Amino acid sequence: MRIFRGTRTAGELKEYTLEAGEGMVVLDAVHRIQAEQAPDLAVRWNCKAGKCGSCSAEINGRPKLMCMTRLSDYPADETITVTPMKAFPLIRDLVTDVSWNYEVSKRIPAFKPRAPDAPDGTWRMYQYEVERPQEFRKCIECFLCQDVCHVLRTHEKHAEFMGPAFLVRAAVYEMHPLDEEDRRSYLRSEGGIGYCNITKCCTEVCPESITITDNAIIPLKERVVDASYDPLQALWRKLTG
Amino acid sequence: MGSSPSPGIRKYDYDVIVIGAGGAGLRAAIEAAAEGAKVGLICKSLLGKAHTVMAEGGAAAALGTVIATDNWRVHFRDTMRGGKMHNNWRMAQIHAQEAPDRIRELEAWGALFDRTDDGRINQRPFGGHTHARLAHVGDRTGLEMIRVLQDKAVHSGVDVHMECTVIKVPVAQGRAAGALAYFRETGRFALFRAGAVVLATGGIGKAWQVTSNSWEYTGDGHFLAYDAGAELIDMEFIQFHPTGMVWPPSVRGILVTEGVRGEGGVLRNARGDRFMFRYVPEMFKGDYAATEQESDAWVTGDRAKNRRPPELLTRDVVAKAIVKEIQEGRGSPHGGVLLDIAAKRPADYIKQKLPSMYHQFKELAGVDITREPMEIGPTIHYVMGGVKVDAETQMSTLPGLFAAGECAGGMHGANRLGGNSLSDLLVFGRRAGQAGAEFAKRSGRPAEIPSTEVEAAVQGALAPFERGNGENPFAVQAALQEVMQTQAGIVRDRGGLERALAELDGLKLRARRSGISGSREYNPGWHTVLDLRALLAVAEMTVRAALERTESRGGHTRSDHPDSDPKQERRQVVVRRDGDRMTVRWEPQPELPADLAKLIKEGA
Numbered sequence: 001m002r003i004f005r006g007t008r009t010a011g012e013l014k015e016y017t018l019e020a021g022e023g024m025v026v027l028d029a030v031h032r033i034q035a036e037q038a039p040d041l042a043v044r045w046n047c048k049a050g051k052c053g054s055c056s057a058e059i060n061g062r063p064k065l066m067c068m069t070r071l072s073d074y075p076a077d078e079t080i081t082v083t084p085m086k087a088f089p090l091i092r093d094l095v096t097d098v099s100w101n102y103e104v105s106k107r108i109p110a111f112k113p114r115a116p117d118a119p120d121g122t123w124r125m126y127q128y129e130v131e132r133p134q135e136f137r138k139c140i141e142c143f144l145c146q147d148v149c150h151v152l153r154t155h156e157k158h159a160e161f162m163g164p165a166f167l168v169r170a171a172v173y174e175m176h177p178l179d180e181e182d183r184r185s186y187l188r189s190e191g192g193i194g195y196c197n198i199t200k201c202c203t204e205v206c207p208e209s210i211t212i213t214d215n216a217i218i219p220l221k222e223r224v225v226d227a228s229y230d231p232l233q234a235l236w237r238k239l240t241g
Numbered sequence: 242m243g244s245s246p247s248p249g250i251r252k253y254d255y256d257v258i259v260i261g262a263g264g265a266g267l268r269a270a271i272e273a274a275a276e277g278a279k280v281g282l283i284c285k286s287l288l289g290k291a292h293t294v295m296a297e298g299g300a301a302a303a304l305g306t307v308i309a310t311d312n313w314r315v316h317f318r319d320t321m322r323g324g325k326m327h328n329n330w331r332m333a334q335i336h337a338q339e340a341p342d343r344i345r346e347l348e349a350w351g352a353l354f355d356r357t358d359d360g361r362i363n364q365r366p367f368g369g370h371t372h373a374r375l376a377h378v379g380d381r382t383g384l385e386m387i388r389v390l391q392d393k394a395v396h397s398g399v400d401v402h403m404e405c406t407v408i409k410v411p412v413a414q415g416r417a418a419g420a421l422a423y424f425r426e427t428g429r430f431a432l433f434r435a436g437a438v439v440l441a442t443g444g445i446g447k448a449w450q451v452t453s454n455s456w457e458y459t460g461d462g463h464f465l466a467y468d469a470g471a472e473l474i475d476m477e478f479i480q481f482h483p484t485g486m487v488w489p490p491s492v493r494g495i496l497v498t499e500g501v502r503g504e505g506g507v508l509r510n511a512r513g514d515r516f517m518f519r520y521v522p523e524m525f526k527g528d529y530a531a532t533e534q535e536s537d538a539w540v541t542g543d544r545a546k547n548r549r550p551p552e553l554l555t556r557d558v559v560a561k562a563i564v565k566e567i568q569e570g571r572g573s574p575h576g577g578v579l580l581d582i583a584a585k586r587p588a589d590y591i592k593q594k595l596p597s598m599y600h601q602f603k604e605l606a607g608v609d610i611t612r613e614p615m616e617i618g619p620t621i622h623y624v625m626g627g628v629k630v631d632a633e634t635q636m637s638t639l640p641g642l643f644a645a646g647e648c649a650g651g652m653h654g655a656n657r658l659g660g661n662s663l664s665d666l667l668v669f670g671r672r673a674g675q676a677g678a679e680f681a682k683r684s685g686r687p688a689e690i691p692s693t694e695v696e697a698a699v700q701g702a703l704a705p706f707e708r709g710n711g712e713n714p715f716a717v718q719a720a721l722q723e724v725m726q727t728q729a730g731i732v733r734d735r736g737g738l739e740r741a742l743a744e745l746d747g748l749k750l751r752a753r754r755s756g757i758s759g760s761r762e763y764n765p766g767w768h769t770v771l772d773l774r775a776l777l778a779v780a781e782m783t784v785r786a787a788l789e790r791t792e793s794r795g796g797h798t799r800s801d802h803p804d805s806d807p808k809q810e811r812r813q814v815v816v817r818r819d820g821d822r823m824t825v826r827w828e829p830q831p832e833l834p835a836d837l838a839k840l841i842k843e844g845a
Contacts, residue, residue, distance in 0.1 A: 023489020035715035039766030040759030046455040049495045049601055052290045068604050091426055092763040110396045111351035124360030130353045137385055141289055
């Protein structure tokens with residue numbers, strides 16, 4: 001196995017050899033190397049079951065969760081290469097500085113519920129209504145979609161584009177049956193939704209199988225366009241006042 | 242004793258500092274901020290990765306949306322009986338009374354729970370709960386909860402310090418005065434001065450080999466409180482979750498939600514025998530189905546006329562039954578038993594109700610749970626013991642130091658019911674945040690923390706770098722896990738516990754000799770050396786308390802004392818530090834008020 005070792009200023013791929021045990025995932029191998037050969041090998045992890053989204057990295061160049069990638073997915077004689085996510089500044093080894101994502105998250109206009117439906121202060125929502133935003137709630141904030149998105153990865157538009165992960169977050173609230181906030185102008189300006197040209201790379205890498213482009217981004221784009229650019233709607237608004 | 246600022250240490254000032262950003266820590270931070278306090282939140286991982294995110298089944302609250310007759314009294318009674326009457330009764334009462342409001346509040350903050358047909362929050366059945374009581378989102382309830390709380394906290398003006406580990410809670414003039422920590426990224430130290438400190442650090446499961454807990458669960462809050470001089474209780478009570486994955490080896494211990502059984506999953510041994518019918522304890526006779534037919538009828542919806550399946554007994558009972566089946570030679574090929582939902586529910590239903598279990602088995606074990614049974618066995622899951630707190634305020638025996646969630650003791654007695662943890666986090670997280678903010682307002686900023694004390698702690702933390710060729714900290718951690726797994730596991734006896742105590746002494750020496758090379762920047766070897774202090778302390782607490790309690794009750798089973806001893810009922814083992822020595826003593830719990838005692842005895 002080859003693992004990137006190094007810091008922002010200098011680094012290299014280092015080769016480690018170990019015996020693969022039954023059912024082993026890439027994270028197990030990294031941990032074994034850490035415990036036996038390289039105690040200072042930096043790696044993030046928590047749940048080891050694909051639920052927390054901490055152990056994101058690039059495995060043979062593909063953005064993946066290390067805990068959900070089995071060694072047996074690769075031919076036995078192949079050397080597996082593990083490198084850090086490319087779209088974020090490196091801290092050390094496999095750990096990158098993802099703090100930008102938390103800044104973006106903070107700026108999304110917060111959830112604002114309508115007045116309660118019942119006198120006891122509760123709401124009524126039906127399963128078919130909640131299922132749509134529930135899909136986006138599966139997001140584990142692994143940031144693999146951010147990593148693969150060429151707007152961020154290649155063009156480094158971090159200052160102008162919130163990225164697929166936070167379009168998904170915005171979609172949770174935009175499609176929340178109770179929410180009354182209007183995020184369309186935010187999405188268009190600061191969020192930079194126009195940068196997405198729906199190549200669907202994000203959808204392909206999502207470990208939670210969220211249909212990011214089709215179910216979250218495209219409907220959001222439609223809402224934004226409806227609100228600002230649709231000439232028919234604009235004419236209609238003019239006519240009806 | 243000088244109070245000049247220690248060079249190179251970053252200083253922060255807060256009214257309230259919360260250590261830990263799982264459900265309890267986030268809820269505490271939100272409440273303290275709502276009280277007008279300036280709040281700092283410290284988390285060991287990135288925000289939103291705490292253990293709560295892994296919680297699957299749901300949050301227990303007597304909302305009464307599925308079974309209208311459910312109310313706090315029934316929930317209280319279930320909690321006390323599940324806890325083998327060892328719970329702090331007032332905490333169990335507050336929890337049962339306030340949980341419904343805390344769940345509804347989450348909905349007001351944006352949570353999307355699964356719904357009933359009439360559009361209210363749906364509730365699912367779970368072990369030890371008389372009625373369907375768990376508000377849930379498929380099998381990823383914890384993820385929903387943490388995301389909602391995370392967004393709420395961030396929009397409440399709480400400062401979040403990520404990837405920051407606390408190594409000491411300094412004490413000044415008899416009260417907790419803040420937190421000394423280091424940032425994982427840079428290895429630099431920070432001193433957080435605060436009027437009140439809330440511990441919400443979770444559990445201690447990383448002291449065992451087979452565990453459902455992540456690297457973070459090294460007992461930090463338990464240790465910080467102990468080190469600061471606060472008392473801890475009930476450390477012998479450890480919950481082994483009955484259903485962890487057992488195969489392949491790399492996934493051993495990963496949690497399989499109790500929701501599988503809540504949705505109708507059955508347990509069978511290698512002979513195909515549905516063994517749980519044989520393990521219904523005296524206290525619960527009559528509450529559970531007597532035949533497979535009755536159990537099936539309950540699963541498919543006729544809950545008025547039929548009783549629930551015995552798979553939904555409390556976790557301690559189910560875990561011990563599984564161990565017995567395996568010990569007596571009726572285990573599955575990889576040393577577990579079989580959990581089968583495919584035989585009881587159609588594939589689409591399973592995928593809708595248990596999507597992450599489907600995914601987890603498919604990806605990690607190559608098992609399709611809609612077609613074949615899962616192989617499962619007990620895994621360390623939760624510690625019932627923790628910091629001794631006041632039921633109303635969550636303040637520990639050290640003024641200004643609060644604890645909420647798993648690191649606090651008392652609420653769950655000798656065994657926690659599934660689903661009671663998520664609601665515990667909300668109920669007592671809120672109370673701790675509120676009381677912490679009030680305490681800080683009332684008492685003002687604490688006295689200056691002596692810089693000599695800070696310096697000494699920093700020097701101690703950096704010492705492993707001077708032992709570049711020292712003992713490998715990962716090897717010491719592995720040795721500790723083996724000792725605890727074999728000598729202080731699900732079934733214990735005096736001989737094993739005494740051996741464990743002796744071996745822990747040896748491990749303490751090895752930990753002191755452990756060293757690390759490399760830099761201070763994001764160095765997991767160094768972090769592990771520092772975590773060892775806490776791990777060794779909580780392991781010793783568990784072993785000492787387990788030696789004291791010469792009976793079996795809930796999450797504490799002694800093969801040399803297999804029965805419950807009425808003389809030890811509602812008496813607890815209290816642990817505290819006396820200089821360098823760990824001391825234990827017994828203390829009786831306050832008696833239950835007559836009306837609550839009657840409620841438990843006669844039913845709600």
